[in-house]
Amino acid sequence: MSYQVLARKWRPKSFATLVGQEHVVRALTHALDQQRLHHAYLFTGTRGVGKTTLARIMAKALNCEAGVTSTPCGVCSSCMEIDGGRFVDLIEVDAATNTKVDEMRQLLENATYAPTRGRYKVYVIDEVHMLSNSAFNAMLKTLEEPPEHIKFILATTDPQKIPVTVLSRCLQFNLKQMPQGHIVDHLSRILEAEGVVCEALALRHLAKAAAGSMRDALSLLDQAIAHGAGKVEEEGVRDMLGTVGDDYLYALLDALAAGDAAALVAVADRMEARSLAFDSALQELATLLHRIALLQFSPEAMADPMERARLQVYADALDPEFLQLCYQIVIHGRDDLALAPDEYAGFTMTLLRLTAFRPEAANAVPRQPATAAPANKIVAPVPAQPVAATTAPAPKVESRPVMEGDDPWHQLVARLPLSGMARQLAQHCELVAMNEALVTLRLSPVHKHLMGRMQEDKLQTELQNHFGRPLKLALDLADTESETPAEKARNVQRERQERAIAAIEGDNFVREVVDMFDATIDESTIKPI
Incomplete structure (x- = not known):
């Protein structure tokens, strides 16, 4: 007997064995039990989440010889023929290869005839969004008022492409992607039934690679069993998938x-x-x-x-x-x-x-001591000198207030109570201009990832608090022209490191030890005090 792949062998044959679509199963079960049957159903969802499987279970529920039921027996001739794909009144159509209007008209002409074997003639149209507009128009009338013996089950991975006129005539059910935990549990049960040894972490890798598709997970499981010579081990699965462990x-x-x-x-x-x-x-x-x-x-x-x-x-x-x-x-x-x-x-x-860019890194700009000048003290702008009318116009004086002691941007950043990404943003900017209402900063494109509404608003608020007046913050994304606080901190740290290394290398005792043992100094172990 030929081998049957796991995805086909373990395809659910009843609502009770379906994994991960409880919300859809609940609605369909209640409808079947209460005999509230709609004439058209639409199942949407990504690949491998159970759309076609649900359609076949619905066909069995409608045509089981025990009657319309949410628990088809699975052993009568109708149920077995549906499971085997031989039921004459279950018509499965692949819309991807039957897109034309003539093919749809021919299909619908046969819908007028009564079912041959079952209670209902069930049309399952897979990837229905692939039909042409003319084909959709041809099926509208039949879809709205079909004969009593007809049930339509449409399935699609892209419901956005289905005309609204078709959507309004169907009961819609959105099938969710399978959670990784459900996939792992299902694969574990299958491997236990198959008698295959497995490692739990290997199954987690397979579930992650399946990306919510149970069919993909079963196909990968088949591949993993073959790759591991009958075993499913984590290392083998990682090698097979080519993923980072x-x-x-x-x-x-x-x-x-x-x-x-x-x-x-x-x-x-x-x-x-x-x-x-x-x-x-x-x-x-x-x-x-x-x-x-x-x-x-x-x-x-x-x-x-x-x-x-x-x-x-x-x-x-x-x-x-x-x-x-x-x-x-x-x-x-x-x-x-x-x-x-x-x-x-x-x-x-x-x-x-x-x-x-770690905030607590050693190269962070140190904050100034609390004895620094008051933050809200402002010195008035330097006025332009008066000139005689007969002389050339005086150069325009920038309207930026001078900070106390003419503090540079570096010292201002150190005084601002910033933390996290807002502090990182300030440390990697340079001051371009400042006036009574606007602070303009320049940020290198290399650090564009530091930009963001939250950190920009935080920096603007702290600047307003510092100067005691409303200020607007503007950021220019361009190469910086001067040393930013972060660059200055790195340079200071590098100079301290160089001085520490020079001090060690110049120490008489160290030089004697190096000469005596023909040793070398590992500079990476030297830390400035």
């Missing part, structure tokens, strides 16, 4: 939480050695960051206790504002991957950017 993703999160840039690059090196797809890695990392943020703000939305326990440590370790910035950097890094010299360079630069 969870161990790499969690290693990245561990390094990110620790602020360890060297560890991030080391993980990237290991991934390159295995030729893993960096685009896929950034996509999965963004998904993981989203799940962590969801756990921080709405933990009740995460139903999987295993996932919640795994991610809770990162939800506690990562600042929510920093996590939002990380997500923004990762998705922008994925967009820019094609522009990088190569994917490895683009991936590692994205990882390094995660540490470079």
Whole structure:
């Protein structure tokens, strides 16, 4: 006997065995039990969620020899013929290959005849949105007032393309994508019945790759069984799918939480050695960051206790504002991957950017002590000097108020009580101009991911509080012409590091040890005090 693929062998044959569409099953069951039968049904949803399967179960419920019922027996000749695809009164039409009006008219002409074997003649039209406008028009009259022995079941993955005149004549049911947990449970039951050894994490990878489609999940399961020579193991499934393993993703999160840039690059090196797809890695990392943020703000939305326990440590370790910035950097890094010299360079630069913009990083601009000048003290603008009428016009004096002590933008940023992304934005800007009502800043396009309504509003509010008057903030996206606070902080840190290294290398005792043992100094271990 030839092998039957799992997707066909385990196709549900009753409402009770259908997975993940409880809302549709409930409505259809009540309609069948109460004999409130509509003449046309429309099932919508993505591939592999059960549209055609539901249509066949409905056909059995309508034509079971036990009578119209929500629990067809499955053993009578009608039920068995429908399951085997041999029932003469179940007409399945693929609209993708029968799009013309003449084909639809011929189909509807046969609808006038009474069913041959069953109680109802059931027309299942798959991918109905592929029909031409003329074909839709040809079926409208029959669809609105069909003979009593006719039932229409339409299925589509794109309901937006179906004319409203057709939609209004059908009962519509939207089938949802399968949750990963439901897919994993269903695959576990199938493998147990098939006697196949499996690892739970392997099934989670398959469920994730299926993207909500149970049919895709079963097809991948077939492939995994063949790939693993009768076993479904996590490592084999990862190799088969070509996906980035969870161990790499969690290693990245561990390094990110620790602020360890060297560890991030080391993980990237290991991934390159295995030729893993960096685009896929950034996509999965963004998904993981989203799940962590969801756990921080709405933990009740995460139903999987295993996932919640795994991610809770990162939800506690990562600042929510920093996590939002990380997500923004990762998705922008994925967009820019094609522009990088190569994917490895683009991936590692994205990882390094995660540490470079960390609010609590060592290169953050230090805040000034509380003894600084009062924030709201303003010195009046310098007036233009009077000139005689006979002289040339005097140069125009900028109307920007001079800050106390002529403080530069760097010191002003240090005084503002900013945090998170708003502080990062301020640190990477330079002051272009300021007058009584407007502050204009310039931000390099390299840091465009720092722009956002929330952080811009926060910066504008703190500037207003600082100067004690209404101010409007304007951001220009262009290359900066002067040193920004963040660049100054990095330069200061680099100079401190260089001085520390010079001090160590110039120490007489250290030089004696180096000469005696022919040693070298690991500069990465030197930290300025």
